[in-house]
Amino acid sequence: MCNLVRDIRSSTNFKQTVLIVDDQSIALNIHRAILESLKLNLNIVTKTDPCEAVEWAKNKQIDLIITDFNMGEMNGLDLIQLINSDHKDKLIPVVIITVLKSKHLHKSLIKAGVSACITKPVSTNNLSNIVRFLLQRSKDFYNNQLASNSK
DSSP, rough: OOHHHHHHHHHHTTOOEEEEESOOOOHHHHHHHHHHHTTOEEEEEEOHHHHHHHHTTTTOOSSSSEEEEEOOSOOOOHHHHHHHHHTTTSSOOOOEEEEEHHHHHHHHHHHHHHHHEEEEEEEEHHHHHHEEEEEEHHHHHHHHHHHHOOO
16 A cells, blocks of 8 residues: 555646635735746645635545635634544644734744744745745655655
């Protein structure tokens, strides 16, 4: 089974999945366009409703989550905690995007397990570099998991 999963994830046709959640469709479309410009062969899933995102994420293989912090029904940290509760075997890399410039908030988010915190407006280069790094790290995590499971 491990060989099959390794073969699937290393296939040139394999697409890493990125979930983008933002209650503002304009921001969602901007972030999606930035990711599409990277030409990384990604499966990009977008959701404007955080509750819908939590439901969608159940039993899905997610390599990266990009989410707004302030959303109507729940904040980005609550969203991540709900999704991670269904993915106990793997901590999903997370980028939180916020208009709040509070260093205390950013430090708290990082301390809570968020991989990166970006202040709006989002720099294309900044988001691109972070996404590339986190997706590579996610890929390395799976390769290491599969290698250790096959021993």
